[in-house]
Amino acid sequence: MIVSQIRPNEVSDERTVDAIAAVPREEFVPKALKGVAYVDEDLEVAPGRFLMEPMTFARLVMAAGVKADDLVLVVGDSTGYTAAVLSQLGQTVVSLEDDDAEAAEAEQNVARLDITNVVVVRGDLTGGVADQAPFNVIFLCGGVETLPAALSEQLAEGGRIVGVYVEAGVGKVRLWSKRGGVIGHRDLYDAYVPVLEGFAAPESFSF
Numbered sequence: 001m002i003v004s005q006i007r008p009n010e011v012s013d014e015r016t017v018d019a020i021a022a023v024p025r026e027e028f029v030p031k032a033l034k035g036v037a038y039v040d041e042d043l044e045v046a047p048g049r050f051l052m053e054p055m056t057f058a059r060l061v062m063a064a065g066v067k068a069d070d071l072v073l074v075v076g077d078s079t080g081y082t083a084a085v086l087s088q089l090g091q092t093v094v095s096l097e098d099d100d101a102e103a104a105e106a107e108q109n110v111a112r113l114d115i116t117n118v119v120v121v122r123g124d125l126t127g128g129v130a131d132q133a134p135f136n137v138i139f140l141c142g143g144v145e146t147l148p149a150a151l152s153e154q155l156a157e158g159g160r161i162v163g164v165y166v167e168a169g170v171g172k173v174r175l176w177s178k179r180g181g182v183i184g185h186r187d188l189y190d191a192y193v194p195v196l197e198g199f200a201a202p203e204s205f206s207f
Helices: 002-009 014-021 031-036 054-064 081-086 100-112 149-153
Strands: 043-046 049-051 071-075 092-097 118-122 135-144 155-167 170-179 182-190
Touching: 014 054, 014 081, 031 043, 049 135, 054 081, 054 135, 054 155, 054 170, 054 182, 071 081, 081 092, 081 100, 081 118, 081 135, 092 100, 100 118, 149 155, 155 182
Parallel strands: 071 092, 071 135, 092 118, 135 155
Antiparallel strands: 043 049, 155 170, 170 182
């Protein structure tokens, strides 16, 4: 995965590469998918939840620029893979999951790998985790058509939100940042992952 998928696709940051290499991806997929855990495509690990293809995931991690003293919020992480990788980079990772079974599995997975700086929290994905905020980095584990206000409000000054923004079926990796209390964004490159439940744009009325 590192040699054939990640390094050839402009992932040059060694901290990112080392963090991904340190976490066995096959430990975070159902038994039936362990043999294809490293294929370059999104894997559905639970209903409506996907493990991102390695190339897209690695570039998102690099774009997030997680520092050693950062507090990170991971949204919709399902089995805990993203939190496990980002735990190699930041100080503390809060993994937010709204499905009890998936949250329990994430807890088991990180505990089995002796990862001690990840905390799994159960709650509404669009609501964030206000009592742990502000976060230096918020990582969205799926596509979004709209960014909930609660997540923007829980971002620290100078912080970053990374995810795949989807509009009219077209996705782009987007980096949001907060400067002077104002959220701005820039699009980095084309990518697509399925939209997280609750992050679809509201339907517009037509006359």
